[in-house]
Structures are given as structure tokens and as C-alpha cells.
Amino acid sequence: MSAKLSLGDQVVCHIRDNAFVSIYEEKYDSLEIFEIISIFDEGYMVYVPQSRYLDFEVKIDKYNYKKYNMKERFIDSKAAYINEYKIVKVYKHIDGMTCSRCQDFFPMAEPNNEDGTMTCWSCKKYPYR
Numbered sequence: 544m545s546a547k548l549s550l551g552d553q554v555v556c557h558i559r560d561n562a563f564v565s566i567y568e569e570k571y572d573s574l575e576i577f578e579i580i581s582i583f584d585e586g587y588m589v590y591v592p593q594s595r596y597l598d599f600e601v602k603i604d605k606y607n608y609k610k611y612n613m614k615e616r617f618i619d620s621k622a623a624y625i626n627e628y629k630i631v632k633v634y635k636h637i638d639g640m641t642c643s644r645c646q647d648f649f650p651m652a653e654p655n656n657e658d659g660t661m662t663c664w665s666c667k668k669y670p671y672r
């Protein structure tokens with residue numbers, strides 16, 4: 544990960560025994576998605592759902608939310624610190640492509656031309672529309 548992430552970005556992490564594991568470790572129990580709610584020089588804090596328990600999670604309260612650089616609405620939430628070596632990839636809600644011909648966006652579309660572009664079904668069927 545070299546690009547700096549933004550608040551609200553969602554990241555995919557490897558979890559083992561209720562802890563984040565480095566992307567360089569081969570063994571993990573699950574892939575989970577977390578939302579970034581605070582940004583530091585060397586890492587991020589992610590939101591931990593109430594139903595989830597993670598080692599090293601912290602409870603956000605009115606005394607520490609400023610220290611963690613968080614918005615007030617995260618008081619009473621749980622959060623956990625991660626660095627870039629815990630981020631497998633950025634999770635995208637809408638993976639998809641723009642049609643090379645009509646420029647419409649198609650969710651979940653994948654390249655279907657040899658040059659790596661995508662042409663939608665309508666444009667393929669009616670190339671002169």
C-alpha cells in the first residue's frame with residue numbers, strides 16, 4: 544500500500560485469533576472488511592463493530608476521542624489500530640468499468656476487449672447506435 548487512504552475508505556484485513564495479522568503471514572482465519580475512521584502518520588484506526596471482539600481494540604469515549612483524532616459520533620464505539628502491513632487491499636463497493644463506446648458505467652463489468660477496455664452489451668449489439 545503506497546497511496547494514502549481517506550476517512551471512510553474500507554480495507555480488507557486478515558484476521559487470526561481475533562487479531563490483525565501482517566499481510567506477509569500466510570496463516571489467517573478470515574478476511575474482514577473495516578472502515579477507516581481515523582488517520583495517523585504511520586497508520587489508521589478502523590471501526591470495530593460492537594458484535595466483534597478484537598485483541599487490542601480500544602473503546603472510544605469522550606475522554607479519548609480527540610486523542611485518537613476521531614469525530615465525536617464515534618464515542619461509545621470500538622476501534623483498532625492498523626498499519627499498512629495489515630491492509631490486504633482497499634475494498635471497493637462498486638467494482639465495474641466504463642463502456643469504451645457510450646461511457647456509461649457498468650457495475651461488476653470486466654474487460655471484454657483485447658486491449659483491456661470494456662464495451663457494453665448494447666454497444667456490442669448495436670455498434671452504430
Ligand SMILES: [Zn+2]
Pocket residue numbers: 642643644645646647662663664665666
Ligand atoms: Zn456502451
